[in-house]
Amino acid sequence: MTKYFADVSSFQPDNLGFFQGLVNAGVSGIMIKTTQGSPDGDNYINPKSTAQAKNALAAGMNVGFYHYFLATSVTDAINEAKFFEQSVVNLGFGKDTPLCVDVEDPSLDTAHVASYVDTFISYLETQGYTNVFQYSMASWFNEGILNANKYPTWVANYGSSDCGARGNIVAWQYTSSWGGGSQDMSYDWGIFDKQPAKTEAATQPTVEPEKPKVENVIKLTEQTHPVDRLGIERPETYEVGSTWKSSDIVMINDEPHYQIATDIFVPLSKTEFKDFIIVKYTDDSPAPVFDSKGNWVQNASVSTGKSFKTAGFKVINDIMMAKIATNEFIPFEYTSGSKFE
Known part of the structure; x- marks a missing residue:
C-alpha cells in the first residue's frame, strides 16, 4: 500500500479538522516546519508548530519536523542544528523522530553548502537522533551540489513520473498542489516506516510487547x-x-x-x-x-x-x-x- 505524507509550515492551518481531513484522504504522516536559520540570524520559530504537532497526533498521524537551512559557515550550521534540536525537545519528541534539513534557499553558497549540511546532520546524529535526512530539489542532487547517496534523501520533483534523482531516496515530494490547492504531498519510501538495521537478533522470532497493565x-x-x-x-x-x-x-x-x-x-x-x-x-x-x-x-x-x-x-x-x-x-x-x- 502506497504511503503518503504532507508537509506544513505556518502557511497551513493548525486545527484538528485540517489534519483529520488529511487522514481521511489516506495521508498518514506529516512533516512540520519548526525553525529557520539560527538565534543569531532569522531566529524564526513556526508559531503554529505546537498546535500543528498536537492536532496531528490527535488525528492519529505520524509526526516529524524540518528546519529551513540558511547556514553560511560550519559554525552557523552547528548553531542552526542546536536551534532546531531545541525546538524538537520543547515539543516533547524523542530521538527516533524523523528530522529533516530543508536545503533549497537561493542565498545558499552552492560551492560549500554540502559541507555545512554535513555539519548539521552530524551534530544531530551525535546527539542520538536516529532518523535524520536531507531535502532539496532534484536538480541540486543531479548537479552535485548535494550528495543523494551520502544521507537518506527526500527529493522534490514536480510534474514528472519519476523522482528525478538517484541515490538513497527515502521520499519523493511529487506535487505542491495536492487536492487542488497549495499543499505539498510526498510518497514515503522509508521515513515514517523506517526499518531497524538488520542484526542477528532481528532474525529471531518476534515477541509482541506486553500491553500496559494498570493496577488499582x-x-x-x-x-x-x-x-x-x-x-x-x-x-x-x-x-x-x-x-x-x-x-x-x-x-x-x-x-x-x-x-x-x-x-x-x-x-x-x-x-x-x-x-x-x-x-x-x-x-x-x-x-x-x-x-x-x-x-x-x-x-x-x-x-x-x-x-x-x-x-x-x-x-x-x-x-x-x-x-x-x-x-x-x-x-x-x-x-x-x-x-x-
Missing part, C-alpha cells in the same frame, strides 16, 4: 484516618507508605476518595496520586479528554499506562476530572484506582 494500587503519603461514605472519620489510622487496593473513586466532602473496602475511603490528597494520574482505558484507544467547558478534546497521547502530572481537579458536567494540561481534563473514571474495565 494506591500508596499513602501521610498518616491517614479513613472515612465512611458519608464522610464521617473512622477511628483507625493507616500509616505512611501503606498500600491499598482501590475498587472505585468517589466524591466525598467535595474531594475525590479511593474506596479501599465496603465502606472505607481515603482521600486522594493523602495518596501518591495527588500530583499525578495513570491512565486506565481500553488497550487500543486514547481515553476521553475534555476542556473546562465539557467539550471533548482529542489527545492521542492519553492512553492506557501513560502517567500525567496533575494540577488539581474540577467537576465538569457533574463528573470529577483531573487537570492534566492548561485546558485538558480526564475523568477520574479513566484513571488508576477506578472501577473502569
